[in-house]
Amino acid sequence: MASSSEINPARPVAGVRLCALAEIADPGAKGFRFRQDGRIFAGFVVRKGELLVGYVDSCPHAGWPLATFDDRYLTRDGGHILCTGHGALFTLDGAGATSPCLGLRLTSWLIELRGEAVFTG
Numbered sequence: 187m188a189s190s191s192e193i194n195p196a197r198p199v200a201g202v203r204l205c206a207l208a209e210i211a212d213p214g215a216k217g218f219r220f221r222q223d224g225r226i227f228a229g230f231v232v233r234k235g236e237l238l239v240g241y242v243d244s245c246p247h248a249g250w251p252l253a254t255f256d257d258r259y260l261t262r263d264g265g266h267i268l269c270t271g272h273g274a275l276f277t278l279d280g281a282g283a284t285s286p287c288l289g290l291r292l293t294s295w296l297i298e299l300r301g302e303a304v305f306t307g
């Protein structure tokens with residue numbers, strides 16, 4: 187079994203184009219999955235106004251992916267990130283705001299905006 191500190195070969199290197207900025211709703215989020223050597227890396231990008239931030243798609247509570255449906259990472263009002271596993275809410279900057287993730291954080295996934303497109307950072 188792989189440990190969490192082991193490098194995931196599926197994690198994309200810096201400079202990989204993810205999508206056009208316009209493909210992410212505002213407010214909204216978009217998930218991305220990469221596969222290599224039988225491993226999967228999943229991340230998602232949150233957009234709200236000037237905020238554009240990426241997270242590894244793994245809840246700090248139990249390690250599950252956060253969204254049940256594609257790209258449905260945010261609450262209906264766009265104010266929080268929701269883990270559908272056990273209902274934890276996170277602020278858009280990744281801090282756990284409710285049980286069972288109060289005091290925990292989502293793991294950042296470095297992304298960057300280049301012109302009108304989003305790339306891995």
Ligand code: FES
Nearest residue numbers: 245247269271272
């Ligand atoms: S797996 Fe996310 S709240 Fe439990």
